[in-house]
Amino acid sequence: MLARPWLHFDRQKQWHDSRRSGLLGIHVVSSTCSKPSYASLWKNGWFDWLWFGDAPKPKELDMSVAVQVETKGLVPQSVTAHSNHVTPFVALLKACAKRKDLYQGTQIHNVLLKRDLLGKHLDNEGKSSSNGAGHERGARQRCLGYGAVLGAAVVDMYAKCGAFQKARQVLDDLPVRDVVTWSSLIAGYTYYGHATEALDCLDQMREEGLSPDPLTYAFVLKACGTTKALDKGKRLHDEIVEKGLHGKDLVLSNCLVDMYAKCGALSAAQEVLEELPERDVVSWSSLISGYAGVGHGEKALHLFEQMQHEGILPTSVTYLSVLKACASIGALDKGKEIHDEIARRGLLVNDVALGSAVVDMYAKCGALPKAQQVLDELPARNIVSWTALIGGYAHQGQGEQALRCFEQMQCEGHSPTAVTLVCVLTACGTIAAVDQGERIHNVIARLGLLETNTLLGNALVGMYVKCGAVAKAQQVLEGLPVQDVVSWNALITGWMQLGEAEQAFKCLDHMQRKGFTPTSVTFLCLLKACGNIGAVDKGEQVHDEIIRQGLLEDDAFLAMAVVEMYAKCGALLKARQVVDELSIEHVVSWNALIAGYAQKGQGEEALDCFASMQAKGILPDAETFVYILKACGTVGLIENAQEYFVTMKSKFGIKPDLEHYSYLLDVFGRAGHLDKAVKVIQKIPFSDNLSAVWSALLDACHKWGDVNVGKWAFEQVRQLDRSDTTVYDIMGKIYAAAGMQHDAENVRSMQRKNSVV
Secondary structure, three states: OOOOOOOOOOOHHHHHHHHHHOOOOOEEOOOOOOOOOHHHHHHHOHHHHHHOOOOOOOOEEOOHHHHHHHHOOOOOHHHHHOHHHHHHHHHHHHHHHHHOOHHHHHHHHHHHHHOOOOOHHHHHHHHHOOOOOHHHHHHHHHHHHHHHHHHHHHHHHHHHOOOHHHHHHHHHHOOOOOHHHHHHHHHHHHHOOOHHHHHHHHHHHHHOOOOOOHHHHHHHHHHHHHHOOHHHHHHHHHHHHHOOOOOOOHHHHHHHHHHHHHOOOHHHHHHHHHHOOOOOHHHHHHHHHHHHHOOOHHHHHHHHHHHHHOOOOOOHHHHHHHHHHHHHHOOHHHHHHHHHHHHHOOOOOOOHHHHHHHHHHHHHOOOHHHHHHHHHHOOOOOHHHHHHHHHHHHHOOOHHHHHHHHHHHHHOOOOOOHHHHHHHHHHHHHOOOHHHHHHHHHHHHHHOHHHOOHHHHHHHHHHHHHOOOHHHHHHHHHHOOOOOHHHHHHHHHHHHHOOOHHHHHHHHHHHHHOOOOOOHHHHHHHHHHHHHHOOHHHHHHHHHHHHHOOOOOOOHHHHHHHHHHHHHOOOHHHHHHHHHHOOOOOHHHHHHHHHHHHHOOOHHHHHHHHHHHHHOOOOOOHHHHHHHHHHHHHHOOHHHHHHHHHHHHHOOOOOOOHHHHHHHHHHHHHHOOHHHHHHHHHHOOOOOOOHHHHHHHHHHHHHHOOHHHHHHHHHHHHHHOOOOOHHHHHHHHHHHHOOOHHHHHHHHHHHHHHHHO
């Protein structure tokens, strides 16, 4: 294999650099544009015309020049010996690659083949000539070199046009292949998402004794990131370090950061970034994007602040990741701050993607009026912008508004994507708009979108289920060319919600016969439904299947669902048996059991479970104490409730929240200890959502006929929530029971006035 020869003209280094960077290119126009004559192009040298850009305006070249030059016999026989004659073909091929013009590129390739400018036959001649003159060997060597240059350009053109079979054929036929040629093919595969093929090319290139250069490594690292090939990426990283390239080429270093980030190895990505002698906005953006992509929004925002402290100005790409981070954690205030910064820099004027990201951020943070305002003010909006807003309304349960946006979007001439249609179907489901959903269904069917899009099929089944049209949902599911377990789960849930347990279990059987294995989600749906309708026999069947698949020991929430199902069905002994038989016990399972006893009014048994749980070394959580306090209230265990309320913080370090205070108040209220209930309220360290607490005290006053405390509770509720008219009824009944008819009438009068207002 011949090494790549130096190009013999004064601009050799400039040419080599341009070949690597892809900076050399031309504009292509129709033949009606003014341009030099074909003959004068050869006479004056295309190299000067293309390289220095000193052609007559508009400095544009017709693609047909190459073909017509050939047909008019204007290609000199010495073309293979002069780089000035190679350069224009390379430039034309680059232009074709840039425009993805496969037809014109193929024509140019054919010209090169006719004149044997790729050096295919020269290599054979060189081998047959044993001791020719040095000058002749040098000329042949140069021709092979120019053939390698042209060959790399042809491979690059085909690769950028996506014609990989042709690109590979050209590469295989070249007598001289260098790292640039291989890199062109690797880059093409990577760009079009064929990462596995790109990595295969690297192995084949190595077999030919060629070593990757920094640009090759950059392309291959991108392929590793695409395929999550972390081990391969690590090996490449080690090579880069061994060759002394690490930290010397910022582009390569950025690719390393990006590869680790895309593979989810965020600590390694951050380590690479921190070791860099210099880093730019690309380095930081790759890492920020990695953290934002896996939902670590807070970390992404922290890195963003670090980047700014280093004086690096964010780009639109950076802002896209930061907005995604804000959306993932609901950081509305930070999102507003970023939005203001983007607007101040005027970046929303020409960047539709950035505008869409701002809309998406506000929508996912629940600030839908602001999301709508931003979309309305965007100078340009596209289907992504509209989909973000429609999705926001749909997921917030505002189906009607989502459908209005969908209509407005269509009036603007935007065609919905599959993602848009999923959001619209979700909106239909939230408001049970089955007629609108059916119209969307017809559009989807007409476009043939259900043939390959599983997500859309799932959304369609889910929409019919939420609208209560479960039979229609089953009909749709059975007609889907591509099904998955998500659709079956939705259908099973739908039948169980209608109380049709038999139908649900038929679906389970049908699903399994089609080769779909039930997931934990499937069983959770079935168990919840069995508990809600008291179908303990069906629940036991599900329990047996879970045991058969060995899922109970590894999934704490599934175990909890089994216990909860038995408890809701009143089979508390069976629920206790399940908990006792678990090899790995979890607090959530015990919580479900304690809640079951509390719900059935068996407070003593609930406390016994609590003691057993602690004896086994399982620590309670905040939810445990909610159920314990509730259990104490059902049987009037006042002292126990007080003790548990104190020890939850002193012994277990659990700070009581509003729910704990509410249940303690309920314990005192049920027992008629209203003075203690008042003291509980006075100790609550919260100021929000107290109207429910005061309402509970008012109920207790009604039960025990305490007018004075009742009046106080009534006034507190009125101040906190004037829309709650039920408290007027309760206070009126308290007065009436105490024989205070005049006061009762005054309260009813206040209620009427409040209703008018």
